[in-house]
Every structure is written in C-alpha cells, then in structure tokens.
Amino acid sequence: xxxxxxxxxxxxxPTRRAILVLLVAQTMTAGAIAKNFNTSRPTISNHLQxxxxxxxxxxxxxxxxxxxxxxxxxxxxxxSFIEPFRKxxxxxxxxxxxxxxxxxxxx
Amino acid sequence: xxxKTKVHAEDNRHDILIKREFELPLNLxxxxxxxxxxxxQWMNTKVVKxxxxxxxxxxxxxxxxxxxxxxxxxxxxxxxxxxxxxxxFEIENSPFPVQxxxxxxxxxxxxxxxxxxxxxxxxxEVRDQILKLPFTQGLSxxxxxxxxxxxxx
Numbered sequence: 001x002x003x004x005x006x007x008x009x010x011x012x013x014p015t016r017r018a019i020l021v022l023l024v025a026q027t028m029t030a031g032a033i034a035k036n037f038n039t040s041r042p043t044i045s046n047h048l049q050x051x052x053x054x055x056x057x058x059x060x061x062x063x064x065x066x067x068x069x070x071x072x073x074x075x076x077x078x079x080s081f082i083e084p085f086r087k088x089x090x091x092x093x094x095x096x097x098x099x100x101x102x103x104x105x106x107x
Numbered sequence: 108x109x110x111k112t113k114v115h116a117e118d119n120r121h122d123i124l125i126k127r128e129f130e131l132p133l134n135l136x137x138x139x140x141x142x143x144x145x146x147x148q149w150m151n152t153k154v155v156k157x158x159x160x161x162x163x164x165x166x167x168x169x170x171x172x173x174x175x176x177x178x179x180x181x182x183x184x185x186x187x188x189x190x191x192x193x194x195x196f197e198i199e200n201s202p203f204p205v206q207x208x209x210x211x212x213x214x215x216x217x218x219x220x221x222x223x224x225x226x227x228x229x230x231x232e233v234r235d236q237i238l239k240l241p242f243t244q245g246l247s248x249x250x251x252x253x254x255x256x257x258x259x260x
Contacts, residue, residue: 082114082123084241090112093127093222096149100135103145 010054011083015039016047020056020070027060027069116238121231123238125224133220137189137212152179161186165194181205189214196226203237204229 010016019033034044048068051057056074060067115124129136139145143157147167155178156166166180178199185193190212197205209225228234 082116082238085238086112086114088241089114089125089127092149092151093112093129095151096136096139097129097131099145099148100129100131100139103138104131104135 010051010056013047015044016051019044019047019051020075023057023068023070024075027067029065029067033068116234119231121229121234122225122227123234125226126221128215128219128221130218131220132218133189133212133214136220136222140192140210141188156180159183159186159192181208203233206233206237 011020015037018037022028022033022036030041030045030048033048034041037044048057052059052068054074056071057068058071060069112125112127115126139149141159143154146152146157147154150167150169152167152169154165154167156164158164161183163186164180164182166178169177169179171177179197180199181194181196183192183194185191192208192210192212194208194210195205196208197203206229207227209227211223211225213221213223215221226234228237
C-alpha cells in the first residue's frame with residue numbers, strides 16, 4: 001500500500017469525516033459503514049480507500065469479512081490540523097455575510 | 108466548494124492569520140462587530156457586556172448543545188471605525204492564557220470588503236491547543252450524538 005495522499009485531503013470531505021467519527025466508536029465492514037449514508041456503495045468504498053491511503057484507517061480480515069478501524073496515531077496527527085478551526089470561522093463568517101445582506105436589503 | 112476563509116498557521120509559531128473577503132460594503136462588515144444584537148446572531152452567543160470603543164470591554168456567554176455555559180471576554184485596546192479593532196480575548200475557566208487580536212477591516216470595492224485577523228498567543232503550544240479545540244469538540248459532539256442514537260436503539 002502506498003501512502004500517496006495528504007491526510008488534509010482526507011478530512012476535507014464531510015463524508016470522510018463522518019466515516020471517521022463512525023469508526024471512532026467501533027470497527028465496521030464497508031457494508032455497515034455504507035448503510036449510514038445515502039451515497040452509493042462504490043462512493044463509500046472510494047472514501048475508505050482514500051482514508052486508508054492517508055494512513056487514517058486500517059483493514060483487518062476476520063474470516064470472509066474485512067473490518068475497517070481507525071489508526072489512532074493517524075487520527076492524532078490530523079487533530080493538529082487546522083481544518084475544523086477554519087471551518088468554524090468560515091461558518092461564522094458565512095452567517096455574518098447572510099445576516100448583513102438581509103440587513104442591507106431591509107434598509 | 109470554495110474556501111472563502113483562509114487560515115494561515117506556520118509550524119512552531121505563536122500566531123495565526125485569518126483572512127476573509129466579504130460580499131459586503133466595509134461599513135456593514137464593521138457593523139457586525141459593533142452592534143450587540145448582530146454580533147449575537149452570527150456568533151451564536153449571548154452578549155453580557157458590549158462596550159466596543161477604545162478602552163472598552165466585552166463579555167459573552169455561549170451555551171453548548173449540552174446546556175453548559177461558556178464565558179468569553181476581552182478588552183478593546185484600539186478602535187478606529189471601519190478600519191481596525193485591537194483587542195484581547197480570553198476563554199473563561201480554561202487553562203488558556205489571554206490572546207491578543209488585531210482585526211483589520213479593508214474596503215475592496217463599493218460592495219466588497221476584507222477582514223484580516225492576526226491572533227497572537229502566549230506560546231506555540233497554546234496556539235496549537237486552541238487550534239485543536241474545534242476538532243475535539245466536533246468529534247466529541249458527534250460521539251455524543253452517536254451515543255444517543257445507539258442508546259435509543
């Protein structure tokens with residue numbers, strides 16, 4: 001397996017963030033993960049592939065089933081990333097912009 | 108989706124830069140920082156004190172999804188309307204030391220403006236811990252939600 005991707009890229013996507021959150025609580029198969037989303041199974045497989053390549057997930061074979069689980073060391077690394085902080089401010093500023101646009105048109 | 112808000116944080120430094128361009132005239136952007144009722148809306152908080160002028164101070168309280176109240180406060184050191192606000196900011200009842208914030212408001216065109224916030228922290232370690240807060244909070248909130256869902260099964 002090659003580690004060609006940046007973990008930053010991995011957590012930039014909301015579905016991939018949601019997958020990580022799901023897997024913090026338990027290990028799951030790709031099928032069980034996909035049931036939590038409205039997207040197609042191949043899309044979820046693609047997200048899982050990216051997360052694995054970014055060293056945030058590992059696969060473990062139990063009989064016929066493959067379970068995905070979080071790699072805590074990888075997750076710890078992304079905890080230092082600033083994306084959620086940026087997102088927090090982006091959300092606030094988007095709200096500010098909307099409120100002030102309404103304020104402007106009310107005048 | 109376009110990333111309108113940019114955060115620049117270099118490794119091992121005790122400061123960060125936040126930049127955002129708004130589709131708003133400069134005076135409206137500035138107003139969002141000086142009118143308590145508008146500030147409350149976009150910061151999703153409750154203003155307790157809001158004396159936004161040179162040597163003034165402010166305090167607000169935010170209630171989290173679990174109903175806990177978190178206080179924040181600061182003092183205004185410099186205030187030039189439609190140009191800049193220099194203030195301190197402190198998270199109450201936390202181990203984090205006060206931080207210094209330089210807010211610069213600039214006109215880009217008649218209908219657009221830009222805000223640059225330069226935040227300075229006591230140390231690089233403190234900065235990194237504060238940057239991580241939304242990540243850990245987001246994660247724990249998501250986990251709490253999951254826990255509720257699981258408990259209701």
